[in-house]
Amino acid sequence: MDKKISNIVIFKTIKSLLFVTAIFVLYGCAKKEEPVVATIGEESITVSDFVMSYENASGHLKPGATIDTKKRSYLDFMINEKLLAKKGYQLGLDKSTWILAETEELRQELMVDALLEADVRSKIKVTPDEIKAEINKSKVTFKFRYWPENNLENAQKVAQRMREVGYAETVDELQNNNPERRRIDPNLLISDYVDYQQISPEILQAIENLPFGEISDPVKISDNYLIFQVLDIRRSAVTTNEYKSQASRFEQIIFYRKYGEMVKKYVVDMMTPLEVKTKAEAFNLLAPALVEWEKNFDIKRGVFLLDVKNAADKFTAMAKLRDNFDAEFFTWRDGSVSIGEFLPYFKTRYVNPETAKSDDYRTILDYAIQLSIRDYFSVQRAKDRDLADAPNVQKGLKTWQDKWVFEASASHITKKMPFTDNDLIDFYTNFNDKYVVNKEKGPVLDYDAPQVKNDAMIHKKIQLLQQTCDSLRNVFPVNINQDVLDTIKVVQFKNNPWATTRFYRAGTNRPIFPTVSENWKLANP
Incomplete structure (x- = not known):
């Protein structure tokens, strides 16, 4: 297929x-x-x-x-x-x-x-205003806690219960009703004060505009759905000297973020x-040939294509791949x-x-x-x-x-x-x-x-x-x-x-x- x-x-x-x-x-x-x-x-x-x-x-x-x-x-x-x-x-x-x-x-x-x-890359521009805003953003730190669930339906139910009776109270209920959940120490699910560079974009999106004390909607991260609650937000002032001394570093941060976003769009626009x-037939020829090569050849300096071209008939998978080059x-x-x-x-x-x-x-x-x-x-x-x-x-x-x-x-x-x-x-x-x-x-x-x-x-x-x-x-x-x-x-x-x-x-x-x-x-x- x-x-x-x-x-x-x-x-x-x-x-x-x-x-x-x-x-x-x-x-x-x-x-x-x-x-x-x-x-x-x-x-x-x-x-x-x-x-x-x-x-x-x-x-x-x-x-x-x-x-x-x-x-x-x-x-x-x-x-x-x-x-x-x-x-x-x-x-x-x-x-x-x-x-x-x-x-x-x-x-x-x-x-x-x-x-x-x-x-x-040559088309990316970073303005002074963008740099200043990025530095200001770095001066905001969050302290939050979170609770994991392994599927969306459960996570939505837990989030709603937290909004009704409170985060800690819901965690207590979950642990009292399920011995497996007692293995989770809620204290280990509380962050230090972190800025936006220290957390993933998914977490940042979930918490950056979440009002203090409110419960987030579940966010899928890896194989879990996480529910967040912001415990504290700190904002530090920025001096004129800090703007000057940190401008170059934050310009690079903005540049490479834009670069990543633009490359993503570039590849999608090219490939779609x-x-x-x-x-599928070609895949089924390549897979066993590659396994055979990895087991029998010096792959550190080996050249897969040439090894396939020159493979003896005893290497049946590689020989079959070679015979189907067309x-x-x-x-x-x-x-x-x-x-x-x-x-x-x-x-x-x-x-x-x-x-x-x-x-x-x-x-x-x-x-x-x-x-x-x-x-x-x-x-x-x-x-x-x-x-x-x-x-x-x-x-x-x-x-x-x-x-x-x-x-x-x-x-x-x-x-x-x-x-x-x-x-x-x-x-x-x-x-x-x-x-x-x-x-x-x-x-x-x-x-x-x-x-x-x-x-x-x-x-x-x-x-x-x-x-x-x-x-x-x-x-x-x-x-x-x-x-x-x-x-x-x-x-x-x-x-x-x-x-x-x-x-x-x-x-x-x-x-x-x-x-x-x-x-x-x-x-x-």
């Missing part, structure tokens, strides 16, 4: 389409003459490249006693990765199957980013007229899309491998298909406007491709590296204080412990990579603009130097900007 994509599904896909746009702003709006902090041959690391990578990286990757030495240490790691990437390009590692697949997937993401920038219907996967207002045409847009990351064991697997896969169909039409729209060639798309692709080629290059260089017991003993002898948690008790691990073995092997790999980088500097001259580096301001946590703030692109496990490999922290343990 055909399955039509409903508005409910369309609305559910909004969250994953709200890509983090900071990376787009960085790529698309950077000045042409942006200061360069280092050059590696003809390549450069700009100030924004450095800041985005540095501020998203682990504190362990920033060794040094001062902020200046931390910045220099991190920049050296970035330079090393650029050098090794150049070596990888020389070896043709950029043509690796997994890198080509990752690049194509990222290309689609960045094209949609560019589409949303042109059609949504298309009248998309998926084919069959329709979905139809839409102006035509149809075959299985073979759809699979390049199908994101296996939308389906966690663990869900294959779940009773809800088919539901989860159905949702993943809807997301991928949305991606298909979004990318087609971006292609029609030649957004694949947009500067921000090309910059983003090059940045991540360099990172992936570095990873492939590092693996290639170290894959045949010998590692002996003597290497292990030498590492432990030199760095056993790394495993000391109590000076009186000494190391907590001996040299033969798995963690020590792993660290020792990584340390030797890093030494080999550093030697390679030193040699590559003769081929690709490196220049560091120390004056520029000294002027760069970066976020640092005073109380915890190891603290990390990392931002990911929504709907993916990809950071908004690549950071250097965690292995560099073992360069000097």
Whole structure:
């Protein structure tokens, strides 16, 4: 039976389409003459490249006693990765199957980013009056209590009873008449004082205009119906200085709320007229093939489409999917899309491998298909406007491709590296204080412990990579603009130097900007 994509599904896909746009702003709006902090041959690391990578990286990757030495240490790691990437390009590692697949997937993401920038983000305006009203709104806090019921009919009866005899009295009646309800402690269903940013939009809508002491209508939140009563409302005055100091933060809050609302409308307006219907037969081919792939292939670096194309006949579900590439996967207002045409847009990351064991697997896969169909039409729209060639798309692709080629290059260089017991003993002898948690008790691990073995092997790999980088500097001259580096301001946590703030692109496990490999922290343990 055909399955039509409903508005409910369309609305559910909004969250994953709200890509983090900071990376787009960085790529698309950077000045042409942006200061360069280092050059590696003809390549450069700009100030924004450095800041985005540095501020998203682990504190362990920033060794040094001062902020200046931390910045220099991190920049050296970035330079090393650029050098090794150049070596990888020389070896043709950029043509690796997994890198080509990752690049194509990222290309689609960045094209949609560019589409949303042109059609949504660039059209959003936030006025001073909106900012002032938002700040005033934040100064109102609510204290409320609530009672849950598991269906609307009961909730309506309880709400009416509360209006007749009182909230507390009704709760007492409910608990006296039903032993199961006695397990609920009403004191745990009372909020602290919270502002509108600390509660969900559904709760805010239920209480913000609810007169003090009155009972709300039931509100469905998740699987329950909640009944609210406001206990207190506090309003704080706002000083002129607060308006000035908080304006930027609240401008961003308003901006991204508008962005979410406009993207929601944009997706609905795009998808609804298309009248998309998926084919049940195609779904029934994809589901078992995906399960078979997850069980038998390296899905971490695996490429589902290519693995299906090349699957041996013993993988019966994958072979059957391959043999039906010409069959329709979905139809839409102006035509149809075959299985073979759809699979390049199908994101296996939308389906966690663990869900294959779940009773809800088919539901989860159905949702993943809807997301991928949305991606298909979004990318087609971006292609029609030649957004694949947009500067921000090309910059983003090059940045991540360099990172992936570095990873492939590092693996290639170290894959045949010998590692002996003597290497292990030498590492432990030199760095056993790394495993000391109590000076009186000494190391907590001996040299033969798995963690020590792993660290020792990584340390030797890093030494080999550093030697390679030193040699590559003769081929690709490196220049560091120390004056520029000294002027760069970066976020640092005073109380915890190891603290990390990392931002990911929504709907993916990809950071908004690549950071250097965690292995560099073992360069000097």
